[in-house]
Every structure is written in structure tokens, then in C-alpha cells.
Ligand SMILES: [Zn+2]
């Protein structure tokens with residue numbers, strides 16, 4: 001029966017690249033009345049999320065990461081929060097002003113409109129991921145850590161965990177300059193969908209280890225679980241949310257995999273604790289001045 005099991009594992013390993021291919025084919029080939037509809041991207045993100053979350057049932061990676069009701073309710077709340085509040089803030093505070101600036105400064109990038117579809121998709125992916133890589137790296141090396149630490153307090157990884165974190169972090173990581181480029185909507189949506197597929201698989205409790213033609217460029221659960229592991233040095237590698245190629249280029253790539261994930265004493269944080277986390281340094285300072293320890297405030301290790 002080893003043969004049947006091998007075939008099953010090969011199919012599972014090919015799921016991330018096959019999903020990327022299916023998503024690209026949809027945006028490239030479906031009628032424009034679908035691909036240019038503003039709701040289409042929301043439906044696509046929802047479909048990808050449901051698909052990968054469902055895979056955790058049939059192709060579990062680690063028993064210790066098994067989904068339960070509390071995790072599911074929390075993760076789902078963050079997915080909805082990202083799709084509504086964070087998305088609204090990001091549009092109105094960053095993208096709209098950026099587009100207004102572009103119009104005011106007379107910047108045009110019409111050349112991008114005339115590129116082949118796949119080149120446009122690649123442009124979207126590289127521009128967004130380049131920004132996210134440096135934002136993520138800065139979060140691990142500056143005061144911005146206090147916004148990102150809650151994401152590292154996760155004690156298990158699942159399909160929707162990429163959406164879980166401090167609201168300030170979620171807003172910061174959503175920022176990008178992609179609005180500066182003139183691009184057709186289907187190409188923009190395609191790039192966003194590919195990033196969703198890759199980053200969802202990279203957080204999911206799914207037993208897929210994609211082949212090198214995928215894992216050389218795209219982040220996998222192996223890469224990202226190492227980033228989430230309990231070792232300090234390991235968390236300062238593999239910053240690429242979806243494009244691990246950037247870690248290879250900028251010298252932060254590390255081979256390996258994490259099973260035990262979490263921060264400090266590996267205590268799971270509540271939504272309130274995650275939200276209030278950036279205030280910890282101030283609270284600790286006040287407590288130190290009063291000569292008392294802050295309530296629930298353990299030492300913060302990066
Ligand atoms: Zn991180």
C-alpha cells in the first residue's frame with residue numbers, strides 16, 4: 001500500500017502550485033463581467049480560505065495544531081475584521097491619498113497597462129511582497145515589534161492565522177504602493193489572489209510540501225513555521241509572507257521547519273491582549289516607576 005500512499009502524498013504536495021495555477025487561469029480566462037466585478041475578489045479570497053481550511057481535515061500536518069472551536073471563532077473574527085475595517089482604513093488612509101497624489105503629480109504608468117497579463121500579475125506580486133518583506137523585517141528589528149509580537153504568540157498554525165494579529169500591525173502590513181501602477185482590475189485581483197493562496201497555505205495545518213519549482217519562489221508552511229518557532233534566531237529568518245525568493249536574495253533565508261510555535265512562555269493571547277499589546281512598554285514603565293510589576297506583563301523577548 002506504500003504506492004497508493006505515495007501517490008496520495010504527491011497529490012497533496014502539488015495542491016499549492018495547482019491552486020495557484022487554477023486561480024491564475026480563472027482571472028486570465030473568465031469573462032470580464034466576472035473578473036472586473038468588485039465583489040469577485042472577495043468571493044475568491046473566501047473560496048480560497050474555505051478550501052485550504054477544509055484541507056486541514058483531510059490532510060493534517062500536526063495533531064498539535066488541530067482546529068478547535070475557540071481557534072476557529074477567533075480566526076474567523078480576524079478574517080472578517082481584515083476584510084472590513086482594515087480594508088476600509090487601508091483604502092481611505094493610504095490608497096486613495098496615494099492615487100490623489102499620483103494624479104496631482106501627473107504620474108502615469110500607462111506602460112503597465114500594455115504589459116502581458118502574466119507580467120502584470122508578477123508586477124503586483126513583487127511590488128506588494130517587496131514592501132511587506134521590509135515592513136515585516138522592520139517589525140522584528142525596531143519598536144514596531146510591539147505591533148507584530150501578538151502574531152508570534154500564536155500557539156498553532158492554521159489556514160486563517162495569517163489574518164490574526166494586532167490591528168495596528170494588520171493595517172501596517174496591508175499598506176502597499178501598488179496603487180501607483182495603472183493596471184487592469186483582473187491582473188490586480190489575480191496578483192492579490194495568488195498572494196492569498198500562497199500565504200494561506202503558508203499558515204495552514206496541511207501536509208503539503210510543494211516541489212522546488214514552487215518552494216524556491218513561494219513561501220511554504222515549512223519556511224513560515226520556522227519563522228513562527230520558539231527559537232529567537234529562527235524567527236529572524238524567512239520574512240517573506242508569500243515570496244520566499246526575497247529572503248534568498250536579501251540573505252535572510254533559512255532551511256528548516258518548526259512544529260512547536262509561540263513566543264516567550266507560549267501562552268495564547270486573548271483578542272483584548274493582542275489589541276492592547278503595543279501599550280505594554282508604556283505600562284511597564286509606569287509600573288516600574290510605581291515599583292510594582294504590571295498585571296500579566298511577562299518580560300518581552302524578541
Ligand atoms: Zn514575524
Ligand SMILES: [Zn+2]
Nearest residue numbers: 151162203228
Ligand atoms: Zn505568520
